Amino acid sequence: MPCRLPPLLLLLLSLAGCAFVTPRFSQNVQAEYARSDMRKLSTRTLELYYPAQLRPAALRIAARLEDCVERLRSLPRKPGHQERVLVYLTGADFNNAYVSPDYTSIPQQMVMPAHMSLELFNLMGFGPSELGEVGCHESVHYVQLEQTHGIWWLLNTITGGLFQPNTMTESWFLEGLATYYEGRLGKSQGRPHSPLWRGYFEAASQALGGNLNPGYLSPEHRRMDPLGGNYLTGSYFVAWLAERYGEERLWQLVEKQGETLVPPLALTLRFDSVYGRDLGELFDEFTWALAQKTQRRERPASQQVLAPKVGYFARLAASPDGATATVDAGRDQVAHLTVREHDGSVRFSRSLTQFLPGRRWIATFPTLMSGLSFTSDGASLFLVAADIDSLGSYLSRVWQVDARTGEVVKTWEGIKGMGGSVTPDGSAYVFVHVESDTANLHRLELATGESTPLTRFEGHSSLGPPSVAADGRVVFPRMTEQGWNLALLEADGTVRTLTDDTHFNYAPRWLDAGRIVFQRVHEGRWQAHVLEVAGGEPVRITDAPHLVMDVAPAGNSEVVFLNRDHFDFSLDRAPIAPVAPSEAIAQAPSPTPAPAEATSKASAPYQGHELDILSDEPYSPLEHFFLPELRAPYFYALPDEDDATRPVFYGGVALAGQDRLGFHQYALLAEGNSKLRDVSVSFSYATALTAPWYTGLTVARIVQEGQRDLQASLSTSRTFWTTPVSLSLLALRRDYYATSTDPAVRTSILGPEAAISYFAGESTSYGGTQRGLGLSLGAGVYPLAFDNANPFADVRAEVTAYVPGLPLLQRDNLQLTAIARVLPNAPEGLLQVGGIQSGTALMYRQGPGDTRDLPLRLRPGTSFSEFLRGYEDFALSATSVMIAMARYRYRIIIDYGWTSFFWLGPSFFISQVELEAFGSFARTDLRDNHRAVGGAVFLRTTFGQAVPFSLFYQYARRFDDGLGDLHLVGFAL
DSSP states (O other), X not given: OOOOOOTTTTHHHHHHTSSOOOOSSOHHHHHHHHHSOEEEEEESSEEEEEEGGGHHHHHHHHHHHHHHHHHHHTSSSOOOOOOOEEEEEEOSOOOOOXXXXXXXXXXXXXXXXXXXXXXXXXXXXXXXTOHHHHHHHHHXXXXXXXXXXXXXXXXXXXXXXXXXXXXXXXXXXXXXXXXXXXXSSSSOOSGGGOHHHHHHHHHHHHHHTTOOOGGGGSTTOGGGTTTOHHHHHHHHHHHHHHHHHOHHHHHHHHHHHHHOSSTTSSXXXXXXHHHSSOHHHHHHHHHHHHHHHOOOOOOOTTOEEEESOOOSEEEEEEOTTSOEEEEEEOSSSOOEEEEEOTTSOEEEEEEOOOOSTTOSOSOOOGGGEEEEEEOTTXXXXXXXXXXXXXXXXXXXXXXXEETTTOOEEEEEEEEOEEEXXXXXXXXXXXXXXXXXXXXXXXXXXXXXXXXXXXXXXXXXXXBOOOEEOTTSOEEEEEEETTEEEEEEEOTTSOEEESOOXXXXXXXXXXXXXXXXXXXXXXXXXXXXEEEETTSOOOEEOOOOSSOEEEEEEOSSSEEEEEEEETTEEEEEEEESSOOOTTTOOOOOOOSSOOOOOOOSGGGSOOOOOOOOEEEEEEOOTTTTTTSOSXXXXXXXXXXXXXXXXXXXXXXXXEEEEEOTTSSEXXXXXXXXXXXXXXXXXXXXXXXXXXXXXXXXXXXXXXXXXXEEEEEEEEEEEEEETTEEEEEEEEEEEEEEOOOSSSOOEEEEEEEXXXXXXXXXXXXXXXXXXXXXXXXXXXXXXESEETTTSOOEEEEEEEEEEEEEOSTTOSSEEEEEEEEEEEOTTOOTTOEEEEOOOSSEEEEEEOSOOOOOOOOGGGOSSOOEEEOOTTOTTOEEEESEEEEEEEEEXXXXXXXXXXXXXXXXXXXXXXXXXXXXXXXXXXXXXXXXXXXXXXXXXXXXXXXXXXXXXXXXXXXXXXXXXXXXXXXXXXXXX
């Protein structure tokens, strides 16, 4: 049903699609909830919904989460709308956590996993079971969004919730504020305390001399991949604001944003009202401070480069014979596996992507890889790769790779957790098993696939990837009250502590029977250290400029490691020898000084938290169902199109609601106006009880000038791995009212439809998709159609292939598309080919106008159409078509931004210019050809770090249909 809504009162409703039904959670989470015995835990601060089997983890996570929420709410600020925090806990391997703002039919909520399985979170200062700390990050979002005042508070109170102005604070501030606080809520965990986090930012700052432009705050700035400029630069900028101007002003800004009438506009001026300087001036001051404090650090002479660039993110292992293996991805290189000889020469380098349906794995990016290790003979490389299962959750899989060819010889399924180490003899693989919020070491027998626990930690525990010695001892990182430290699992099963301090001791690997090499913070930076496991103090053996990662022995006298250099990693090596005092480089201060110890309640040391449990009971399936989340009456007026001197008055109501787990959802929209004196009504119901299938029913009666529509659809859909499948039954009837010149016409269509699409590809940050294969198939059968017409069908198939472009260029690609569509037994001319624009364009063309005129009896309220490039202005009529299109694209990377668009607008970021050449060919009804060639240029930009906006010019030369040249100038959102 179309939505015509008044300014202000329902502005955000129009953006959100009016009253609607939509899945409340991702498919994997919703399926778990539908299959589990769900419970609701209520405390003085939280309402937590969780599967019953996760109760011990739920209580532990809730205690820390409640503590963080109460710390944040104690900060000096205007009291916001403070109901209990709505939290959902899932046992699905989710590897994410988020807060959804209050938008129309879905209330503000937090979704949390019980554990994580990617080692990336360990590197960022968390751990697989540190979900309480992750919850602290999300708590900042939740409390910030609560700050809604003034007119928006009134509208939300009346309607049940339309919009929260702080959602329009830009991403760098949202994520920067949450990242800043995640390490300052009673514990020293999270990204602000991660040497990886610091190393990335310090290397970038040195590369630029501290002179960052505001584009480095954008999540789209590809130099900040994979951590994200909004998170990384944003957290340092927010930390600088807190240190320079005080913590209270951060929340004063949040309050001002929460009461502003038009939140996207004039953000920079709200900074000026709080800080006495606008946002651009503040960022200039921040970068000036960076430039003043940045001192160049260079590699010491003993640190040699084996490979200068191995990607913006990589993982590394070394063989006893000195060979190295990296899984890495660059801005101009797809993710690939490379094995190098001892001297750095490449043995092989190959992409890991699989393209054909039935592929053995989907994901190959290095952030998903962990536990790279060689067998003692160097013949095989083992690792654990995180992948996607049929529901969309993460699963872990052990790979065995032939270290001579790169072939993946064998995989082992059913692993829960992250990687570790192959035993030197190649008979087993020891990995980190994660269940609920408990991590343990498990041993996988490679011959039988049997997995047995080596440790039996209970309750909340976090471990990192282990390393196995020849005699069976295992050294591994373990999260303690001090942070990451090292422990030793003896052959008899006892666990002995090796380190117990705050230096982020991580990634141990055996040098020999008595020593390990590992990463340890020295003066704020991860450096390689050696430790005698029998006792003694760690000995530092590197003084890398910014960051050492994945240090590994390469032979008996040296180590290799990933070294952060500018915006990428290099592969370096250094001798196993203590760093001599004369070789050490003078240490530079941090590019942003650590904020002074805050005096707010938020930073008080964590002493534990006792939950005040008010209730813990089974979930009631219809809880909150009968109280609509959205209840918005509205009224407005618009000029009459037929007589501009008189207005047309519109009025209606929008209702939407659901139970707390989204099992049952409904939406109702009714609207009438003074001109038609009739009412349009639409109603939708959807259920997630069928999850992973999401099933919905929509019926509508829509009245417009000159016609009335009756619509109904029943649909169900889900995704298998990454392949969406949908099934639906469509029923439409349209009545055209009689006029003085035309009789009344009734038309209708009824029938089932189905669609499936598949895509596999690999891409780079700068070049886009380099290789890919897409397949899609859709079909519909309409036994009742157009009243007196015969039944007909609609069958469509599409194949798309991406291949690299011209030799030596890395930022281009060639897309080839073939489409076949046929409507057997359909009325003549029902299929429209062309006449469809991509974006909004001003058109300049020569030749005849569009002569397609479909009879009213063939317009039941749905269309059958195909896009044809070069024919955006001219529609062809057919019952079948074959289309072939080719598009070559080259990207010119800009990645530059400003804090505001002409001072009043939101931030503005230019990502790239795209140059395109294309050709298209269509043959309609197996007799008529339609050909076009041309070119286009696109300027890709983003406003407010959220709204993509493109300007384009396209030229097309048409060779058929008597058409002249086509010029399109326009924009696209």
